[in-house]
Amino acid sequence: MGAQEIDYVELYTADAEAMTDYFRSDLGFALVARSAGPGRDSVLLRQGTARLVVTTGEVTGAFVEQHGDGIADVAFRCDDVTATRQGALAAGAVDADVPHGGPAVSGFGSVVHTLLPATGTADGLPAGFGWVPSGESRGERPERIALLDHIAVCVERGSLDSYADFYAAGFGLTRYSAESVRVGASSMESVVVRSDSDGVTFTLVAPGPSEGSGQLDAFLSRNDGPGVQHLAFLVDDIVAAVREAERVEFLNTPGTYYDALGSRLAGMREEIADLRATNVLADRDEWGYLLQLFTRSPHPRDTLFYELIQRRGSRGFGSNNIRALYEAVELDRLAAR
Known part of the structure; x- marks a missing residue:
């Protein structure tokens, strides 16, 4: 059920x-x-x-x-x-x-x-x-997005366990992973729940028990409560997808990130120039590599944004994936002040 x-x-x-x-x-x-x-x-x-x-x-x-x-x-x-x-x-x-x-x-x-x-x-x-039916064709542009990889849901501080329990009891989703991330004075906690079929994956995120006010507090204020923070789309080739999305505003990544990437991910050294040029983040887990990039919100109240994600064997939602999101958005938010 x-x-x-x-x-x-x-x-x-x-x-x-x-x-x-x-x-x-x-x-x-x-x-x-x-x-x-x-x-x-x-x-x-x-x-x-x-x-x-x-x-x-x-x-x-x-x-x-x-x-x-x-x-x-x-x-x-x-x-x-x-x-x-x-x-x-x-x-x-x-x-x-x-x-x-x-x-x-x-x-x-x-x-x-x-x-x-x-x-x-x-x-x-x-x-x-x-x-x-519209009767319209998609034209010659390649179809880069394969599926909706996951949905990130922002909820109130201290409510993660109750929401995870709700989706387990009500919809049969099971807990997959949990994570806590701190950047400066703010922090984030997360729990990933997914269906046994892998067809439904929610990354539940909430402000952590820290003194500072961070990006998730700001989202909850702008959104007037819990809501979908972002949709993550699985793509076949993230570098190509980013280059084709010429008008989309993506988050910037500091150059120092790529300076250290070669030693951290030796298997991707030949691709670092392309990743740097497109601001794509890269990491790996025990199964393989993960590439991702987050957009700025195209919506007037900055309530929803989008992610492109490419999996080269990576299956999980461990600390590197979730930390990359939080740190990228938090650094962009602080730089805009």
């Missing part, structure tokens, strides 16, 4: 045209279909198996006013929708209304989870929207 795959994530935004252009022109998504309903206009974007629904209109008003642009729905494919709903309610969730039907239950903050059968729909499109 539980969540097996992420069917789609739905972004509520005040400017659907700008965000659709960002995902299509800058990150290479294809526009697959459109949908219109009472107080709602949506587009479906796809690259690899990653599916994004971008929605604007009256139904998004209260969410966007409170949180700014953000992920409002992380839809799960479930082995048994009825049993998953009952398990989620028993774990503390409540039934939630979504404009395109349901069933749906509450998750974290204002984010809900629409529950869908594992078999999907006959036309392969997310259920309940009444899609009209």
Whole structure:
């Protein structure tokens, strides 16, 4: 019983045209279909198996006013929708209304989870929207993104264990790893939970028990509570993907990082020039190498950003992956003061 795959994530935004252009022109998504309903206009974007629904209109008003642009729905494919709903309610969730039907239950903050059968729909499109295929082709740009690798969820200080327990009891996700990172006066704690199928992975992050106020405190303030901090997309070639995303603003990496990278990762010495030129971070775990880079937020309230990640054998979410995110964002935040 539980969540097996992420069917789609739905972004509520005040400017659907700008965000659709960002995902299509800058990150290479294809526009697959459109949908219109009472107080709602949506587009479906796809690259690899990653599916994004971008929605604007009256139904998004209260969410966007409170949180700014953000992920409002992380839809799960479930082995048994009825049993998953009952398990989620028993774990503390409540039934939630979504404009395109349901069933749906509450998750974290204002984010809900629409529950869908594992078999999907006959036309392969997310259920309940009444899609009209766009008829558009993706053009000649290579399809770099293969799938949605993980979702980072920012929650309140001291709440990690309760959220991890909630997703274990309600959706069948299990704890994979935990980490604590400190940078200067601020700190972060994290717990990774994932489904047995590996189709759902949440990196739950929260401010640590430190005296200073850091990036996660700032996110919780801007977002007015818990929410999706970033979406991480798995790519086939991160250097090529970054070079093709010419208009995307990525975080900068200090040159000293690459000065030490050759001795730390001897197997990547020949690639350091390309990594330096694109600001890509590199590390490894016991299974292999991990390459990643984080965008600056393209949203007005700086509430959501994105990650490109390439795995060369690496399977985990240990300290190096999580520390790289926190340190990169924290250094960028401090430099902007």
